[in-house]
Amino acid sequence: MKRKYPNLCSPVTLAGVTFKNRMFSAPMGGTDITNDGCIGPKSTAFYELRAKGGAGAVTVSECMVHPKTDGSHAYHLDTSILNSIACAAYTADAIQRHGAVPSLELSHSGMYAGTYMTDKSRQHELNQWGPSDTVRPDGIRVKSLTKEMIDEITGAYGKTAALAKRAGFEMIMIHGGHGWLINQFLSPYFNKRTDEYGGSLKNRCRLAIEILISVRKQVGEKFPIEFRMSGSELFSEGYDLEEGIKIAQMLEPYVDLLHISAGTYQRGFGDTHPSMFKEHGANVYLAAAVKKHVSVPVATIGALNDPGQMEEIIASGQADIVYMARALLADPYLPRKIEENREEEIVHCLRCFTCMAERAVTATRRCTVNPLIGRELEGTEVVPAPVKRKVLVAGGGPGGLYAAYTAARRGHQVILCEKESELGGILKSEQAIPFKKEMYELGRTYEFLARQSGVEIRLNTEVTEAYVQKEQADALIIAVGSEPIVPDIPGLDGKQVVVVNQYYQKQENISGQVVVLGGGLAGCECAVHLGMEGKEVHLVEMKEELAPDANVRHRPLLLSEIDKYVTVHTGCRGMEVTKEGVICEDNNGKSYLVPGTSVICALGQRSRKVCVEKLKDAAPYTAVIGDARKVSTITNAVYQGYHAALDIL
Structure with a gap:
């Protein structure tokens, strides 16, 4: 077979170990780490799915090598811990049996011990150790590691690597980037030592080299050792690309x-x-620059999920290997789809940070576009239904599409009806915002998968109770979504006003001076987009904070963009829309004009409850999903759609 992406699919050999392709699964932390640091069964299944999906290597993250100075709640490998080696062996075996090379990331948090603890108060109770005495920005004191401690930590890397090899791992990744301990020694920002571990670059590299020597001594020559580092720390006090x-x-x-x-x-x-x-x-430019100056293979990482881009990276010599993390949450089978020339089936990562936010908040894992993630033990295969039913899905948004796709894979006869002329639901509105193009394209991908699975799609078709009865459907999945809230504010029905959901259809109506009414996620992201276009943007929000509905990882980045492009008016209520802008009232009752020749109404969504009420008894089995059930997120719509389809008996 002629492969469309031959460079991505070609094998690579490191230290005598051959990897079947150049697409590796990057380190992603576990979600059911036991109290004593063992890999739980959910995490084993999580890593196995990456291997089953075709990755050339799967890296298990993070194994902390020295608990005495690093209290992070993460993996440990220790013969004194019951089941420690066994859990690691089961995980390595689960990865290896699918043809991937199992790798274990060895790490030490340094002055950020306890970062992964859900209870941050416990983190602050820990002794924090780093290269130098200092006080962290959050006020936590950091003690300088002694030479004896450094020797002990260096030895711990080697001992842990030996245990990893014993457990069946076939590669070791040493984490020397992202501000953890080794990076802290490499960095002039963190490292203020005056002994042989500080000052000159040679001295700052000493710990990393001693650790690598320790690991090599324990694992031998025919065993790949990978070093993960930041090509640049990307801030003024850190090291730059040249260093x-x-x-x-x-x-x-x-x-x-x-x-x-x-x-x-x-x-x-x-x-x-x-x-x-x-x-x-x-x-990628960082890896490309490093590759010009070294002879060993180089890997790159960072929001990579497009086969064409990744193929070009390898073909042009910018890197030898591409790593993916979030991309393989969105679609664990991405490597196999590339190898099998099925790239049109790839479900692309939205870069919404649901995955990382969920881990920070609940210590579990969830993905907006993939309901399996973090729940692999519940089953990763869609099992055919024992009895085939006629299933009607009302609504062609992300939840409805995924429900239809899942039901069809179970062997049901599935008809999806969408009252508008295009599928995608609320995702259609994202096509006008370039940085959210993956959200719009998600609807196209789900549509492709649904049609490929045999779903009959009927556009311009509204589902009523009579329609369901006419079709004699056994099951009805109600995914009719939500509608925008447009309050009775004088002037809000004017020609210069565009509801945010309809912006993609009326972009030409928006002039260079815009007022966005509503500081939720949708309003903030639209305001950023308009600001990026060079428009003067004012954002009006009656509460004191913006984007409370954004997740904990995305929100700070969004607010940073707001600061760049938008003038913000919080604690401010829109009272009237005029040709000159929006007359607002602050918390003290003072009125003033926020100027704008155009207005975006982004004041939220409400469920289509009337429609739901009319349909709830239309079929023997009914399920209400997504915004129709409760205005929420794409994540919940997809998850609920998947399980509604599985529940059809």
Whole structure:
């Protein structure tokens, strides 16, 4: 078979180990870590799905090597811990049996011990150790590691690597980036030592080199060692790309693969994990620059999920391997789809940060576009239904489309009806905002998958109770979504006013001076887009905070963009829309004009309850999903649609 992406699909050999392709699964932390640091069964299933999906290597993250100085709630490998080796062995085996190379990331948090604890008060109770005495920005004191402690930590890396090899892992990744301990020693911002571990670049690299020597001594020569580092810390007090290249050159003799990431977690989350506001592959230039100065293979990472872009990265010599994390949450089978020339089936990551926000809030994992993630033990295969039913889906938004797709895979006869002329539901409105194009394209992808699975789609067709009875449907999934809230504000029905959901249809109505009414997620993102276009944008929100409906990872990045492009008026209620703008009233009752020749109404959504009420008894089995059930997120719509389809008996 001629492969469309031959470079991505070609094997690569590191230290005598051959990897079947150049698409590797990046480190992603577990979600059911036991109290003593063992890998839980949910996490084993999580990593296995990455391997089953065709990744050349799957990296398990993070194994903390020295609990005495690093109290992070993460994996540990220790023969004194019952089941520690066994859990690691089961995980390595689960990855390896699908043809992927199992790799374990070894790490130490340094002065950020306890970062992964859900209870942050416990983190602040820990002793924090780093290269130098300091006080963290949050007021926590950090003690300088002694030479004896450094020797002990260096030895712990080697001992843990040996245990990983014993458990069946076939590669080790040393985490030297993102502001963790090794990066803290490499960085002039963190490292203020005056002994042999501080000052000159050679001294700052000493700990990393000693760790790599310790690991090599334990695992032997025919065992790949990968070093993950930030090509640049991307802030003024840290090291830049020029120094990052020198660091890579100093470490090169001790490694088989240099994994070039970016930034520090504490100073630039949106750099380390490129957000929707950045270009895909925004950090590839760092790996490309390093590769010109080293002879060992180089890996790159950062919002990569497009087969064409990744193929070009390998073909042009910018890197030898591409790593993906969020992309393989959205679609674990992405590598297989590329290898099998099925790239049109790929469900692309939205870069919405639902995955990382959920982990921060509940210590579980969830993905907006993939209801399996974090719940792999519940089953990753859609099992055929014992009795085939006639299923009617009312509504062609993301939840309805995914429900139809799932029901069809179970073997049911599925008809999806959409009252408008185009599928996608609320996702259609995202097509006008470039940084949200993946959300619009999600509707197209779900439509493709649904049609491919045999779903009959009827556009311009509204589902009524009579329609359901005429079709004699056994099951009805009600996914009729929500409608915008347009309050009775004088002038809000004017020609210069565009409801945010309809902006994609009426972009030409929006002039250079805009007032956005409503500071929720939709209003904020639209305001940022308009500001990026060069328009003068005022954002009016009656509450004191913006975007409370944004998740904890996306919200700070969104607010940062707001600061760049938008003039904000919080604690301010819109009272009347005029030709000159919006007359507002602040919390003290004072009125003033917020100027604008155009107005975007983004005051929220309400469920289509009347429609739901009319349909709830229309079929023997009915399920209400998504915004029709409760105005919420794409995540909940997709998850509910998937399970509604599974519940059809």
